[in-house]
Amino acid sequence: MAPSSPPAIAAVGRALPPHRVEQETLIEAFRALWARQHFNLERLEDLHRAVRVGGRNLALPLDQYPALDTFQKRNDAWIRAARDLGAEAMKRALEAARLPLDSVDHLFFVTVTGIATPSTDALLVNALGLREDLKRTPIFGLGCVGGAAGIARAADYLRAFPDQVAVLLSVELCSLTLQREDLSIPNIIASGLFGDGAAAVVLEGGGRSPARARFPRVRATRAVFYRDTERIMGWDVVDTGFKVVLSARVPVLVRERIRGDVDAFLAAHGLDRSRIKHWVAHTGGPKVLRAFEEALELPERALERSHRALEETGNLSSASVLFVLGELMDEEGEPPREGDLGVLLAMGPGFCSELVLLEW
Amino acid sequence: MSAPSNPDSSPPPAGAPGEDELRRQALVEIRRILGEQRAAAASANVELSQALVADIHLDSMELLTLAVGLENRFRVKLNEADSAGIVTVGDLVDLVVRRAMAGRSAP
Numbered sequence: 001m002a003p004s005s006p007p008a009i010a011a012v013g014r015a016l017p018p019h020r021v022e023q024e025t026l027i028e029a030f031r032a033l034w035a036r037q038h039f040n041l042e043r044l045e046d047l048h049r050a051v052r053v054g055g056r057n058l059a060l061p062l063d064q065y066p067a068l069d070t071f072q073k074r075n076d077a078w079i080r081a082a083r084d085l086g087a088e089a090m091k092r093a094l095e096a097a098r099l100p101l102d103s104v105d106h107l108f109f110v111t112v113t114g115i116a117t118p119s120t121d122a123l124l125v126n127a128l129g130l131r132e133d134l135k136r137t138p139i140f141g142l143g144c145v146g147g148a149a150g151i152a153r154a155a156d157y158l159r160a161f162p163d164q165v166a167v168l169l170s171v172e173l174c175s176l177t178l179q180r181e182d183l184s185i186p187n188i189i190a191s192g193l194f195g196d197g198a199a200a201v202v203l204e205g206g207g208r209s210p211a212r213a214r215f216p217r218v219r220a221t222r223a224v225f226y227r228d229t230e231r232i233m234g235w236d237v238v239d240t241g242f243k244v245v246l247s248a249r250v251p252v253l254v255r256e257r258i259r260g261d262v263d264a265f266l267a268a269h270g271l272d273r274s275r276i277k278h279w280v281a282h283t284g285g286p287k288v289l290r291a292f293e294e295a296l297e298l299p300e301r302a303l304e305r306s307h308r309a310l311e312e313t314g315n316l317s318s319a320s321v322l323f324v325l326g327e328l329m330d331e332e333g334e335p336p337r338e339g340d341l342g343v344l345l346a347m348g349p350g351f352c353s354e355l356v357l358l359e360w
Numbered sequence: 361m362s363a364p365s366n367p368d369s370s371p372p373p374a375g376a377p378g379e380d381e382l383r384r385q386a387l388v389e390i391r392r393i394l395g396e397q398r399a400a401a402a403s404a405n406v407e408l409s410q411a412l413v414a415d416i417h418l419d420s421m422e423l424l425t426l427a428v429g430l431e432n433r434f435r436v437k438l439n440e441a442d443s444a445g446i447v448t449v450g451d452l453v454d455l456v457v458r459r460a461m462a463g464r465s466a467p
Contacts, residue, residue, distance in 0.1 A: 040431045040438075047424075185425045248421035 004206035006217040007158035012326030013093025013200045015085050016057040023055050037183040048192035052286045053314040056195035059173045071241035078114030078176045083123045085198040086171040093200035098211040101128050105164035106135040108154050110146035110318050113172045144282055145348025146318030151356055152221035154203045162207035171198040172317040177242045186246040193285055195314030199322035216358035222265045229351040254291035265355045278328055278342030279303060282321040283310040321346045336360045382460055386453040393429040397422055408450035434460045
């Protein structure tokens with residue numbers, strides 16, 4: 001059998017929860033909590049301003065959070081909100097791809113902010129009326145790299161089944177993981193940086209013809225694992241839920257490793273960085289974005305969409321890079337042209353990177 | 361590990377510790393905070409002459425945690441401008457003691 005085209009990304013659907021709260025309002029809400037242990041509150045307020053996030057869309061109204069004082073209460077709220085927001089993102093994505101809900105053959109579901117069994121993808125079979133022979137792959141634990149890794153794994157699958165449709169759904173409700181009693185600096189930074197959102201990516205196998213006039217294909221992917229860096233990012237799972245592990249080494253590692261990894265990846269496909277027109281970078285935070293820009297010697301404004309996404313929604317963990325991809329694909333001013341190349345990249349707990357080479 | 365217990369925000373009493381005692385307490389507190397982030401055995405050996413970054417290899421998150429911990433323990437504020445002259449553990453102890461003594465003489 002002749003090899004078919006690489007899998008195509010037909011559409012990205014995005015959904016933000018309705019409860020918009022500006023950063024200054026959140027700072028105000030956190031002040032009383034911080035004052036229980038901390039003396040210099042201005043310093044902590046400055047930390048929340050330094051992450052360059054304008055506000056977050058929260059899964060629940062702000063006044064409902066204090067009552068969520070156990071892991072069970074937070075996770076129960078997560079299960080309901082993740083199902084509803086995930087359904088919204090999936091409906092939007094399939095509508096944009098002009099495909100019916102029952103066209104989906106495989107649903108990859110990624111998250112790192114809540115757990116459910118049956119998993120959220122199963123709840124969506126019922127909520128959305130998906131097919132009974134739907135193949136489901138729930139993926140927990142990849143953190144911020146999950147969006148990029150999810151595209152890569154869905155593309156791997158479609159290379160084996162080129163006539164099928166796969167959806168990657170990422171739902172991250174970071175606000176429902178907040179450990180209010182953890183007044184450590186990493187947790188205070190995390191509570192200023194991370195937000196809630198869901199993104200669904202419709203991928204079609206190379207044997208199919210997506211409805212949209214112009215779309216990228218997943219030409220190649222690469223996973224890169226950084227040995228012995230387990231404490232750089234992650235969760236400590238404690239009695240009250242997920243306690244954040246976050247080290248200042250994250251931007252350092254980006255600076256040390258990402259250029260070599262990207263160059264090696266591109267070289268394996270006969271390319272170099274000068275050929276890449278579009279950079280779709282995970283919105284880790286201002287320091288991480290600056291590290292990407294400097295290490296990869298990117299032109300000014302190359303990561304403008306990532307900066308804007310950070311400002312508008314905060315870091316949405318695995319969903320962030322998918323929001324940025326969606327913005328690029330739906331760009332009306334100067335949309336990507338046929339033949340354009342792009343690199344989608346994210347890093348996450350492991351510590352590790354996932355790189356995706358896109359071709360329009 | 362025996363952490364100094366000072367959970368309350370009450371101001372120092374009339375018989376507040378003198379400068380030498382404050383210096384001793386600041387070093388103990390630095391060792392305690394570092395011990396929470398690093399191996400306790402290594403932090404117990406931290407000395408005044410050691411450089412925070414060059415010798416102890418603290419990263420920005422650890423430095424911030426250290427500054428916030430000292431602020432909480434001694435009820436002082438250490439700002440961005442302060443950090444310019446701080447290289448060693450001794451510099452940091454001096455700064456904390458200076459701020460704590462100044463805060464004491466204020467009304």
